[in-house]
Amino acid sequence: MATGMKDLPVSPLAPEHFPNLPMIGGMVASASRIGLYAGSRMDLMTVSFPEGASVAGVFTKSATRSADVNLCVEHLKAGHARALVVNAGNSNAFTGPAGLAKNAATVKEVQRLTGCAPQEVFIAATGVIGVPIAPNLVADHLEAAFKDHGAPNWEALARAFSTTDTFPKAAGARLDLDGVPIGLVGLAKGSGMIAPNMATMLVFVFTDAAISSPVLQAMISRHVETTFNAITVDSDTSTSDTLLVFATGASGSSPITTLEDPRAEVFSTALHGIFHDLALQVVRDGEGAQKLIEITVQGAQSNQSARIIGMAIANSPLVKTAIAGEDANWGRVVMAVGKSGEPINLDQLCVRFGGEWTARDGGAVDYDSARVDAHMKGHLIDILVDVGVGDGTSTVWTCDLTHGYIAINGDYRS
Amino acid sequence: MATGMKDLPVSPLAPEHFPNLPMIGGMVASASRIGLYAGSRMDLMTVSFPEGASVAGVFTKSATRSADVNLCVEHLKAGHARALVVNAGNSNAFTGPAGLAKNAATVKEVQRLTGCAPQEVFIAATGVIGVPIAPNLVADHLEAAFKDHGAPNWEALARAFSTTDTFPKAAGARLDLDGVPIGLVGLAKGSGMIAPNMATMLVFVFTDAAISSPVLQAMISRHVETTFNAITVDSDTSTSDTLLVFATGASGSSPITTLEDPRAEVFSTALHGIFHDLALQVVRDGEGAQKLIEITVQGAQSNQSARIIGMAIANSPLVKTAIAGEDANWGRVVMAVGKSGEPINLDQLCVRFGGEWTARDGGAVDYDSARVDAHMKGHLIDILVDVGVGDGTSTVWTCDLTHGYIAINGDYRS
Numbered sequence: 001m002a003t004g005m006k007d008l009p010v011s012p013l014a015p016e017h018f019p020n021l022p023m024i025g026g027m028v029a030s031a032s033r034i035g036l037y038a039g040s041r042m043d044l045m046t047v048s049f050p051e052g053a054s055v056a057g058v059f060t061k062s063a064t065r066s067a068d069v070n071l072c073v074e075h076l077k078a079g080h081a082r083a084l085v086v087n088a089g090n091s092n093a094f095t096g097p098a099g100l101a102k103n104a105a106t107v108k109e110v111q112r113l114t115g116c117a118p119q120e121v122f123i124a125a126t127g128v129i130g131v132p133i134a135p136n137l138v139a140d141h142l143e144a145a146f147k148d149h150g151a152p153n154w155e156a157l158a159r160a161f162s163t164t165d166t167f168p169k170a171a172g173a174r175l176d177l178d179g180v181p182i183g184l185v186g187l188a189k190g191s192g193m194i195a196p197n198m199a200t201m202l203v204f205v206f207t208d209a210a211i212s213s214p215v216l217q218a219m220i221s222r223h224v225e226t227t228f229n230a231i232t233v234d235s236d237t238s239t240s241d242t243l244l245v246f247a248t249g250a251s252g253s254s255p256i257t258t259l260e261d262p263r264a265e266v267f268s269t270a271l272h273g274i275f276h277d278l279a280l281q282v283v284r285d286g287e288g289a290q291k292l293i294e295i296t297v298q299g300a301q302s303n304q305s306a307r308i309i310g311m312a313i314a315n316s317p318l319v320k321t322a323i324a325g326e327d328a329n330w331g332r333v334v335m336a337v338g339k340s341g342e343p344i345n346l347d348q349l350c351v352r353f354g355g356e357w358t359a360r361d362g363g364a365v366d367y368d369s370a371r372v373d374a375h376m377k378g379h380l381i382d383i384l385v386d387v388g389v390g391d392g393t394s395t396v397w398t399c400d401l402t403h404g405y406i407a408i409n410g411d412y413r414s
Numbered sequence: 415m416a417t418g419m420k421d422l423p424v425s426p427l428a429p430e431h432f433p434n435l436p437m438i439g440g441m442v443a444s445a446s447r448i449g450l451y452a453g454s455r456m457d458l459m460t461v462s463f464p465e466g467a468s469v470a471g472v473f474t475k476s477a478t479r480s481a482d483v484n485l486c487v488e489h490l491k492a493g494h495a496r497a498l499v500v501n502a503g504n505s506n507a508f509t510g511p512a513g514l515a516k517n518a519a520t521v522k523e524v525q526r527l528t529g530c531a532p533q534e535v536f537i538a539a540t541g542v543i544g545v546p547i548a549p550n551l552v553a554d555h556l557e558a559a560f561k562d563h564g565a566p567n568w569e570a571l572a573r574a575f576s577t578t579d580t581f582p583k584a585a586g587a588r589l590d591l592d593g594v595p596i597g598l599v600g601l602a603k604g605s606g607m608i609a610p611n612m613a614t615m616l617v618f619v620f621t622d623a624a625i626s627s628p629v630l631q632a633m634i635s636r637h638v639e640t641t642f643n644a645i646t647v648d649s650d651t652s653t654s655d656t657l658l659v660f661a662t663g664a665s666g667s668s669p670i671t672t673l674e675d676p677r678a679e680v681f682s683t684a685l686h687g688i689f690h691d692l693a694l695q696v697v698r699d700g701e702g703a704q705k706l707i708e709i710t711v712q713g714a715q716s717n718q719s720a721r722i723i724g725m726a727i728a729n730s731p732l733v734k735t736a737i738a739g740e741d742a743n744w745g746r747v748v749m750a751v752g753k754s755g756e757p758i759n760l761d762q763l764c765v766r767f768g769g770e771w772t773a774r775d776g777g778a779v780d781y782d783s784a785r786v787d788a789h790m791k792g793h794l795i796d797i798l799v800d801v802g803v804g805d806g807t808s809t810v811w812t813c814d815l816t817h818g819y820i821a822i823n824g825d826y827r828s
Contacts, residue, residue: 064752064760094748096761096777129745130778239749317731317815318823325824331543334508335653338478346478347510363510364544401731403820409732410739410816 008408013284013292013379013399014167021154021172022183025208026050026250030148031160034141036089036127042160044138046145047084047152047206048114053248055081055122056216058224060241066093068123069242071103075119079213081246082116086161086202087138088189089127093239098132102139109139113146124202124242126163126189152206158187161202164408165189165285171277173270175209177263180253182209186274190282201282203228203243205274209267210249211256218259219268220245227275230307230396231283232314245271283397288404291323293381293397300392305342309387310396312340320401326376328353337385348388355382422822427698427706427793427813428581435568435586436597439622440464440664444562445574448555450503450541456574458552460559461498461566461620462528467662469495469536470630472638474655480507482537483656485517489533493627495660496530500575500616501552502603503541507653512546516553523553527560538616538656540577540603566620572601575616578822579603579699585691587684589623591677594667596623600688604696615696617642617657619688623681624663625670632673633682634659641689644721644810645697646728659685697811702818705737707795707811714806719756723801724810726754734815740790742767751799762802769796 029047036043057076059069068091085106092099103123110121158168169188174181190201220243228243249255256264284292295313300306313319316336322329330351337344347362354375356367375381381400443461450457471490473483482505499520506513517537524535572582583602588595604615634657642657663669670678698706709727714720727733730750736743744765751758761776768789770781789795795814 061755062749062752063755063758064748064763094745094760094763094773094777096775098777129748130773131745132778239752317819321820321823324820327824331508331545334478334543335476338476338653341475341477344477346508349478349508359508359544361510363508363512364546401820402824403817405731406735406738406815406817406820409735410741 026248028149029152031156045160054213057244067099082120094130095132101135105139169281188278205245208251227279286399288402289399298393299386302392306392306394314398324400330358345388350386352384440662442563443566445570459574468627471658481513496534508544509546515549519553583695602692619659622665641693700813702816703813712807713800716806720806720808728812738814744772759802764800766798
């Protein structure tokens with residue numbers, strides 16, 4: 001069965017160039033090719049970590065999540081990582097015993113190559129659902145892949161686990177933690193099936209800071225809410241969503257083992273920055289996306305209520321097609337607010353596009369349509385909604401719904 | 415602001431012809447033109463009922479529902495109807511005091527023309543949201559419209575409150591209630607913003623049976639769950655959804671005042687048939703629809719759980735675009751089952767397309783792909799999912815997601 005990626009044009013919302021990224025002490029990696037795609041495209045990323053590297057993460061809440069996700073959840077309990085193996089082209093979701101056999105063979109081969117414990121191996125996969133692959137297909141490539149390990153070629157790595165992505169996604173930061181230079185690099189893939197719950201894509205962040213797994217976990221769980229859980233492309237939730245953060249400790253800094261450590265806040269802020277950057281890159285590569293839409297809801301009963309209203313707007317096909325048509329159709333925004341089921345005060349409802357109020361206090365107002373029209377022609381659409389009942393606020397991001405989405409998804413598998 | 419309907423091609427899923435419908439004793443009606451659309455298109459339906467006609471109904475649960483819906487909810491408390499006034503071209507939703515003024519003027523003019531009580535007047539509207547119309551725009555046309563009242567031209571009436579519909583929607587039935595011939599006619603409009611909660615469109619059913627408002631209400635509330643609440647086009651909920659059933663009593667039959675009356679079950683079955691027929695016509699006219707999709711979920715923990723899973727599948731853009739591409743992509747069905755959040759047994763999950771199992775007991779199976787491919791090329795797609803945990807079952811209907819949806823909704827208002 002052909003699972004080849006289309007030759008898609010690069011999203012008009014893509015960053016201008018791949019970022020300059022720091023090296024991460026202690027980790028080596030390679031991009032290689034199993035052959036799950038036609039042509040010469042890379043489809044395997046493998047990474048080795050030094051002994052003692054810590055790991056934490058979050059995963060899809062789908063009830064049909066993949067064997068690989070289940071393995072990571074299990075292995076995460078120990079909190080240590082020596083290897084990461086990620087393939088594109090086949091998600092290993094809904095593959096039953098064959099999926100388990102693939103992972104068992106992969107773990108066994110990594111153990112043979114590195115001498116690590118089974119629970120120090122992390123596996124992720126993305127691609128077509130429900131098509132078993134040969135148990136040894138990944139394992140048989142690992143010896144060559146690990147022999148190739150060296151300083152990471154970040155761009156090649158990001159490409160090696162992409163599917164319908166039109167550009168490789170990465171973000172980095174350099175920190176000074178009490179005189180010790182620290183690097184962070186995040187890589188991500190994802191352009192469809194993007195919606196909560198969770199990261200809704202594959203995201204791997206690497207750092208040479210020394211941080212305990214529980215501290216990492218606390219930071220991840222906090223930041224994922226305002227980043228990867230605040231984006232949606234099509235409301236569909238992947239079976240394979242995985243976000244893992246690996247800390248090699250190779251910078252030589254003393255370990256951060258508590259959130260009270262003053263360095264924790266510095267690191268946490270940088271981690272949030274990387275999550276935010278990658279989350280928006282995923283939306284910028286939403287299938288067929290021509291516009292990035294930022295939706296802020298304020299005046300809600302609670303932050304959670306604001307989030308639900310924001311997501312009702314962000315997932316509304318009628319809102320998203322209107323924006324594709326460069327129409328500031330605030331009536332459809334009102335409709336989406338109404339269907340959210342959350343408390344609102346209709347007589348105080350306000351909607352703003354690009355800084356111009358188009359509706360205030362429950363009714364249409366005269367507005368500068370030239371200014372709004374100009375805003376709608378841009379790549380970044382900014383919508384603010386005030387629902388007039390409280391102090392709750394939330395910001396979410398999505399993209400418009402275009403012919404490109406239909407074209408990409410109407411003929412993916414065949 | 416132009417709100418003109420596009421010249422859309424008739425849906426390939428439309429019925430072959432408008433149905434032959436019975437006359438309904440006691441009611442007179444006309445289709446006419448206010449001018450809310452460009453050209454010569456009709457945009458107003460008015461109906462008169464005889465004294466003593468009863469009415470019952472259900473409405474959108476949107477928190478931003480229109481002034482017209484609020485009026486109907488209020489007037490329904492008395493349970494009697496003398497007039498129905500429905501316009502297309504402007505939904506009168508989110509129009510604040512101007513919307514209330516329009517309705518007050520309309521009710522007042524109907525009172526002047528008919529001598530009825532205010533709460534015997536029912537008003538519905540559909541079209542653009544948030545654009546106030548002149549308070550007397552509808553009222554000023556009522557005298558001429560009521561002068562034109564005569565035996566209903568059902569097709570003209572159905573067209574007069576359509577928006578982006580590509581065909582007029584109607585269904586009828588003839589009954590014998592203990593020797594008395596009875597007619598039922600249902601008219602509907604709706605092709606986008608179709609999703610629960612509720613009727614999610616405008617539906618008016620007329621009968622010359624004599625039935626009390628509470629009995630009618632009980633039947634409606636029961637049947638709406640398996641018909642209008644079981645369909646979805648784009649998961650968006652209208653601010654104007656209205657379903658009203660009017661019983662003129664002009665057949666001369668003795669009134670049905672209790673569900674225990676043996677005639678109630680006969681009438682109820684016919685009413686369900688009309689709801690079912692109209693609900694499927696609405697999906698068949700889903701914006702851009704090329705295929706009608708019937709999704710049955712069985713083996714769920716409860717019927718409600720089966721409904722939630724069914725709707726997760728029916729609202730998944732990835733499932734809907736795959737079907738547009740004639741791809742029996744059961745992996746995406748599995749994904750949608752997973753995101754529903756409902757209890758399932760992944761090891762027993764089964765998916766069937768057009769009578770062929772494509773996945774059984776949690777994994778792919780070999781299937782007759784020629785048979786499945788042939789099914790996918792047809793107009794009616796049949797999906798069965800068994801989630802393996804209980805006896806709950808539910809059937810929902812939707813349509814595929816095509817370029818046509820984007821084209822229609824990406825440029826509706828301008």
